Amino acid sequence: xxxxxxxxxxxxxxxxxxxxxxxxxxxxxxxxxxxxxxxxxxxxxxxxxxxxxxxxxxxxxxxxxxxxxxxxxxxxxxxxxxxxxxxxxxxxxxxxxxxxxxx
Amino acid sequence: xxxxxxxxxxxxxxxxxxxxxxxxxxxxxxxxxxxxxxxxxxxxxxxxxxxxxxxxxxxxxxxxxxxxxxxxxxxxxxxxxxxxxxxxxxxxxxxxxxxxxxxxxxxxxxxxxxxxxxxxxxxxxxxxxxxxxxxxxxxxxxxxxxxxxxxxxxxxxxxxxxxxxxxxxxxxxxxxxxxxxxxxxxxxxxxxxxxxxxxxxxxxxxxxxxxxxxxxxxxxxxxxxxxxxxxxxxxxxxxxxxxxxxxxxxxxxxxxxxxxxxxxxxxxxxxxxxxxxxxxxxxxxxxxxxxxxxxxxxxxxxxxxxxxxxxxxxxxxxxxxxxxxxxxxxxxxxxxxxxxxxxxxxxxxxxxxxxxxxxxxxxxxxxxxxxxxxxxxxxxxxxxxxxxxxxxxxxxxxxxxxxxxxxxxxxxxxxxxxxxxxxxxxxxxxxxxxxxxxxxxxxxxxxxxxxxxxxxxxxxxxxxxxxxxxxxxxxxxxxxxxxxxxxxxxxxxxxxxxxxxxxxxxxxxxxxxxxxxxxxxxxxxxxxxxxxxxxxxxxxxxxxxxxxxxxxxxxxxxxxxxxxxxxxxxxxxxxxxxxxxxxxxxxxxxxxxxxxxxxxxxxxxxxxxxxxxxxxxxxxxxxxxxxxxxxxxxxxxxxxxxxxxxxxx
Amino acid sequence: xxxxxxxxxxxxxxxxxxxxxxxxxxxxxxxxxxxxxxxxxxxxxxxxxxxxxxxxxxxxxxxxxxxxxxxxxxxxxxxxxxxxxxxxxxxxxxxxxxxxxxxxxxxxxxxxxxxxxxxxxxxxxxxxxxxxxxxxxxxxxxxxxxxxxxxxxxxxxxxxxxxxxxxxxxxxxxxxxxxxxxxxxxxxxxxxxxxxxxx
Numbered sequence: 001x002x003x004x005x006x007x008x009x010x011x012x013x014x015x016x017x018x019x020x021x022x023x024x025x026x027x028x029x030x031x032x033x034x035x036x037x038x039x040x041x042x043x044x045x046x047x048x049x050x051x052x053x054x055x056x057x058x059x060x061x062x063x064x065x066x067x068x069x070x071x072x073x074x075x076x077x078x079x080x081x082x083x084x085x086x087x088x089x090x091x092x093x094x095x096x097x098x099x100x101x102x103x
Numbered sequence: 104x105x106x107x108x109x110x111x112x113x114x115x116x117x118x119x120x121x122x123x124x125x126x127x128x129x130x131x132x133x134x135x136x137x138x139x140x141x142x143x144x145x146x147x148x149x150x151x152x153x154x155x156x157x158x159x160x161x162x163x164x165x166x167x168x169x170x171x172x173x174x175x176x177x178x179x180x181x182x183x184x185x186x187x188x189x190x191x192x193x194x195x196x197x198x199x200x201x202x203x204x205x206x207x208x209x210x211x212x213x214x215x216x217x218x219x220x221x222x223x224x225x226x227x228x229x230x231x232x233x234x235x236x237x238x239x240x241x242x243x244x245x246x247x248x249x250x251x252x253x254x255x256x257x258x259x260x261x262x263x264x265x266x267x268x269x270x271x272x273x274x275x276x277x278x279x280x281x282x283x284x285x286x287x288x289x290x291x292x293x294x295x296x297x298x299x300x301x302x303x304x305x306x307x308x309x310x311x312x313x314x315x316x317x318x319x320x321x322x323x324x325x326x327x328x329x330x331x332x333x334x335x336x337x338x339x340x341x342x343x344x345x346x347x348x349x350x351x352x353x354x355x356x357x358x359x360x361x362x363x364x365x366x367x368x369x370x371x372x373x374x375x376x377x378x379x380x381x382x383x384x385x386x387x388x389x390x391x392x393x394x395x396x397x398x399x400x401x402x403x404x405x406x407x408x409x410x411x412x413x414x415x416x417x418x419x420x421x422x423x424x425x426x427x428x429x430x431x432x433x434x435x436x437x438x439x440x441x442x443x444x445x446x447x448x449x450x451x452x453x454x455x456x457x458x459x460x461x462x463x464x465x466x467x468x469x470x471x472x473x474x475x476x477x478x479x480x481x482x483x484x485x486x487x488x489x490x491x492x493x494x495x496x497x498x499x500x501x502x503x504x505x506x507x508x509x510x511x512x513x514x515x516x517x518x519x520x521x522x523x524x525x526x527x528x529x530x531x532x533x534x535x536x537x538x539x540x541x542x543x544x545x546x547x548x549x550x551x552x553x554x555x556x557x558x559x560x561x562x563x564x565x566x567x568x569x570x571x572x573x574x575x576x577x578x579x580x581x582x583x584x585x586x587x588x589x590x591x592x593x594x595x596x597x598x599x600x601x602x603x604x605x606x607x608x609x610x611x612x613x614x615x616x617x618x619x620x621x622x623x624x625x626x627x628x629x630x631x632x633x634x635x636x637x638x639x640x641x642x643x644x645x646x647x648x649x650x651x652x653x654x655x656x657x658x659x660x661x662x663x664x665x666x667x668x669x670x671x672x673x674x675x676x677x678x679x680x681x682x683x684x685x686x687x688x689x690x691x692x693x694x695x696x697x698x699x700x701x702x703x704x705x706x707x708x709x710x711x712x713x714x715x716x717x718x719x720x721x722x723x724x725x726x727x728x729x730x731x732x733x734x735x736x737x738x739x740x741x742x743x744x745x746x747x748x749x750x751x752x
Numbered sequence: 753x754x755x756x757x758x759x760x761x762x763x764x765x766x767x768x769x770x771x772x773x774x775x776x777x778x779x780x781x782x783x784x785x786x787x788x789x790x791x792x793x794x795x796x797x798x799x800x801x802x803x804x805x806x807x808x809x810x811x812x813x814x815x816x817x818x819x820x821x822x823x824x825x826x827x828x829x830x831x832x833x834x835x836x837x838x839x840x841x842x843x844x845x846x847x848x849x850x851x852x853x854x855x856x857x858x859x860x861x862x863x864x865x866x867x868x869x870x871x872x873x874x875x876x877x878x879x880x881x882x883x884x885x886x887x888x889x890x891x892x893x894x895x896x897x898x899x900x901x902x903x904x905x906x907x908x909x910x911x912x913x914x915x916x917x918x919x920x921x922x923x924x925x926x927x928x929x930x931x932x933x934x935x936x937x938x939x940x941x942x943x944x945x946x947x948x949x950x951x
Contacts, residue, residue: 002794003901007831010798012892014805014824020885021809023728024878029859030814031724033821036852037805040828043844047835052902059918062911065840066919069847070930074937076852080859081944093863095724096875102721728877728884735887742891 007048015041028083028093032076039072104156105170108194111150111204112243115211115236118142122233135229136219139236143215146243147208154201158604161198166607169197169313171249186308195249195312198604199448203246203378206452210370210459211239213579217463218362220575221470225360231271235366238264242371246378250310251300251336254379258296258339261372262289268367269359281355288352292342299335302328303386316385316611324389333386333393336379337400344376344430347404351671353427354411357419357479361466364419369426369462370455377433377451381444388441388612395532398438402536402543405431407668409546413553414664418465419479421554422458425505428543429454435540436520439527441612445605446519452601453512453590457504460583464498467491467572467580468558481554486563490570493577495559497584502555504587506548507631514627515591517544522623541630548634556642596620788904789834797834801827812873818857825849836906839915 014037021034043065050061087093118139126135160166173193181187215235222231241264245257270282304310307323324332340346345353356368367373380387380397387393405428412424433450436443468487469478488495504511507518521544524537571577593600596619641651651657666672804823811817825848832841908914919927 001903002789002791002834003903005896005899005901006794006798007835007904008896008899009893010801010831012889012896013802016885016889016892017802017805017809019727019731019888020881023724023731023885024874024881025809026873026875027814029856029863030809030817030873032859033808033817033856036821036848036856037808037824040824040848043840044828044831047832047837047840048904051835051904052899054902058908059914062837062840063915063918063923066843066915067923067926067930069843070934073847073852074934076855077937077941078944080855081941083859084862085944087863091865096722099721102719724875724877728881731888732884735884735891738891739887742894 004048004052007044011041011044011048014038014044026094026096028086028095028098029080031095032079032083035079036072036076039068043068105153105196106172107149108153108172108196108247111146111153111208112240112247114142114146114149115139115238115240115243118236119233119240122229122236127229127233129229133219133228135232136215139232140212140215140219143208143212143236143239146239147205147212150201150204150208150243153196154205157196157198157201161604161606168607169195169249171195171311171313173249173311185305189309190252191250191311192253193249193311194247196247198607199378199381200246202448202452202604203374204243206455207239207242207246207371210455210583211235211242211366213582214362214366214459214463217365217466217576217579218360220573221362221466222360227271231268231360234264234267234271235362238268238367238372242375245375249312251303251312251383252310254382255293255297255300258343258375258379259293261367261375262286262293262343265289265356265367265372268363269356271359271363275358278358281352281358285352285356288349289342292338292340292349295335295338296340296342299332299338302335303332306332312382315383320385320389330390330392330396333383333390334396336383336386337393337397340376340379340434341400342376343379344373344434345404345427346376346400346431346434347407348670348674350404350408350427351667351674354420354423354667357417357423361419361462361469364423365459365462365466368423369458373426373430374433374451374455377430377437377447380434380437381448384437384441384444384612387437394438394440396438398435398536399532401431401434401436401438402539403431404428405435405543406539406546407431409543409550410660410664411667413546413550414661416481417477417479418468418481418484418554418558419462421550422461422465425461425547425550426458428547429458429505432517432520432540432543435536436523439523439533442527443520443523444608444612445602446516446523448605449594449601450513450516450520453504453516453587456583456590457501457512457587460497460501460580460587461505463576463580463583464494464501467494467576468498470572470576471570481557484558485561486559488559491559491572493571493580497577497580498555498559500584501587502551504591506551506634507544507627509624509628509631510591512587512589512591514624514631515594515596518596518620518624518627519594521627522620525620525623541626544627545630545634545637548631549637552635552638553642556638560643596624794834797827797830800824801831814860814873815857818853818860821856822849822853825853835904837911839912 018034018037018041021037022031025031025034046061046064046068050058053061083093086098090097092098118141121138122135126138129135157166171193173191175189176192177188177190179188215232218231218235222228225231238261241257241260243257245254245261248254248257266282266286269285270279272278273282300310306325306328307315307318307320309315309318321329342349353368353373357364359368387397408424408427408431412421412428415421415424429450433447433454436447436450465479468484468491472478472483475483500511504513507514521537521540524533524540528534528537594602652661663669801824804820804827807820808817808824811820825844829841829844829849832838832844
């Protein structure tokens with residue numbers, strides 16, 4: 001029987017892969033994609049765990065991914081706009097070249 | 104009636120606020136003067152009606168004791184060895200406070216009227232009146248307060264006003280220096296005053312005058328405190344009333360405008376010290392040592408200042424030394440015990456009027472000489488009696504009053520003091536004091552007539568433009584002259600009104616009855632005429648004192664007086680050697696030890712910042728890496744239950 | 753904490769709550785009522801998701817990486833179906849696999865000149881990132897294993913209706929705020945794009 005734990009482990013794997021990508025990819029758009037993976041992992045967790053806590057928070061877990069998706073859409077829009085403006089200003093999308101905030 | 108007494112100090116305060124925030128900005132008009140004079144007159148009328156009511160009550164034997172209206176200010180439970188703190192804000196109405204309030208409001212109103220003429224062309228006209236109003240308010244607060252702390256508040260406020268007004272022409276370096284000197288020197292005394300208050304509260308648990316006066320202080324003030332506390336409080340009075348050795352500020356304070364000298368440094372503020380001693384007389388009366396100290400300081404100051412007054416060529420400075428001398432008289436009288444209590448207050452009142460008159464007269468004389476480097480230098484004067492008839496007449500009355508010419512104000516009040524000292528003679532020390540007082544009376548007569556002769560008699564010094572002052576200046580002179588003339592009659596020997604008014608104090612401070620003291624009066628009149636004669640011989644008919652200077656003793660004495668008995672030099676020495684050198688050491692410690700420590704902290708922070716700025720790479724992914732690796736480490740530590748080096752499965 | 757849970761319970765069970773303790777579980781994928789996913793199907797889906805996700809973060813060609821991302825999104829949609837939330841699955845398909853993926857692919861193509869297949873795709877953290885991520889995964893999985901297992905079975909007859917009423921009743925304020933956030937994001941994206949044009 002496939003229970004909640006299986007889903008949670010899947011989501012953990014997906015999250016860690018996204019984390020690795022966000023930490024190590026040079027390309028700004030790749031980093032955005034990795035962040036999307038992490039969002040998806042969170043969503044899976046929400047829905048799966050709503051079965052674990054179905055007596056108290058079932059509908060909350062089922063409805064919350066909708067908010068997350070909306071936020072993710074907004075994030076990706078703004079993120080891409082930032083990457084594009086970085087590309088236009090310094091002709092690169094590599095994040096390790098964008099270190100103007102160095103102390 | 105009496106419950107409105109709080110308005111008396113409030114009216115001048117309102118005047119101050121209005122001038123500072125509103126009226127000051129109307130340039131060129133005299134609206135500020137109008138506000139000040141109007142509100143001060145209201146204050147005077149109120150004080151006077153309270154005075155009349157109180158007089159009525161005393162006269163009909165319905166006065167049962169001081170009236171108090173007070174509100175709690177601070178209420179704190181006791182901490183450590185300190186008693187619970189109950190401080191209050193309140194007013195106290197008794198003959199002493201009321202009669203002084205009348206005197207202060209009356210003189211301040213008259214002097215404000217005088218100032219309209221005297222300060223007419225000054226750019227700081229409005230501010231001058233605001234300061235005067237603030238001063239009047241603070242002085243009335245001091246007078247009416249019913250406890251030591253509130254008195255101290257008023258005490259410091261009048262000190263502040265004194266500082267502001269001495270330095271009113273602050274662009275003149277000497278005025279600025281004099282203001283600072285006055286402030287610092289009086290503050291020196293105030294430290295003692297404050298310490299005295301604290302010790303008193305610690306020992307007795309109350310600061311209220313009425314409560315304290317009803318208490319058995321002997322059971323609270325043990326050992327050294329019985330004389331230590333009154334003497335510490337007397338320190339404040341020494342500073343404020345310019346007694347030896349803190350008298351050095353008052354002559355320099357004459358750098359301020361003349362109305363200020365008249366109001367603050369002759370009539371009211373400097374008398375606050377005498378008032379303070381009188382107000383806390385229950386502390387002094389229980390300690391003979393304290394009383395004797397007060398008497399000696401007062402008597403010595405009186406004599407010392409008189410010797411300095413006689414050699415001054417600056418008319419205002421001469422009057423300032425005269426003020427110190429007269430204040431010394433009052434202290435001497437208070438130091439005689441309850442027998443001199445009323446005499447001191449009486450002399451305070453009469454002195455306030457004639458000394459204010461003398462200062463205003465000196466100001467009026469100097470008015471045509473304002474383009475001189477020092478308008479008060481008597482070398483410019485001479486033969487002004489015809490040019491300034493009103494000033495001359497009023498000045499003459501005041502001089503007769505202060506020197507103790509029979510029937511004038513000073514005659515009665517000074518006679519009271521002399522006879523009080525005479526009746527108190529029971530030790531050699533008191534006999535010396537009496538001799539000093541008599542000699543001072545002779546000197547007073549001499550230096551005052553010297554001043555009068557040098558100014559108004561003799562040859563004119565080609566001062567064609569010398570002229571009489573405007574009516575706003577001469578009218579207050581005449582009003583004050585009236586009081587200088589008849590003020591003494593309130594203490595007519597045998598039928599003394601003032602002793603009747605102070606009858607209620609007889610229960611507190613038993614006064615030995617003595618009848619009309621013909622002997623004392625005779626002595627007083629004799630020394631007056633002796634002084635007058637001496638001055639006439641030396642200064643009346645040309646300056647004949649030059650031959651006297653040939654005598655070595657006189658020459659040395661003269662030199663000592665001119666150098667102010669080296670007291671200013673003494674204080675300079677104290678400042679240079681002790682204060683500055685100590686400050687130098689402290690400054691070195693501060694710069695090289697304390698600051699070094701502080702700088703070390705700063706430098707360490709800077710160094711740390713230099714090191715840590717390397718971590719601020721600006722690369723977001725490195726931040727992310729640091730965040731998550733830290734999270735991993737933290738989680739590992741938490742999951743291992745403290746044994747973080749063991750990774751549990 | 754308990755009180756908060758009870759409060760949430762009251763809030764979240766506004767519509768009629770159906771309690772079906774003793775249900776018959778039929779195995780299978782999809783379908784309408786109380787069925788549970790077959791383990792085989794789950795593992796296939798999970799392998800797809802993890803595989804595609806690994807490709808996303810490792811593949812050299814960033815365009816391929818974008819395509820793999822779509823694969824991951826599709827797999828996650830399948831996961832939602834297995835969790836009986838069909839509306840969420842549909843939303844996932846529409847918004848992630850549709851809108852966001854297209855947006856990202858456009859972004860990749862617009863910045864095409866800046867990357868090449870020969871340059872390095874990972875920064876200096878690529879090696880040290882592996883143990884950190886692995887440790888993170890280890891911790892997360894370990895804590896997941898402490899969780900008591902619960903079966904996946906439908907609780908609501910008509911889930912979409914329930915979600916709708918929750919959105920409009922309990923979460924109406926976040927719902928409205930989200931719309932404002934989207935608007936702000938829209939304007940922000942436009943402002944960022946326009947500003948760079950001028951510069």
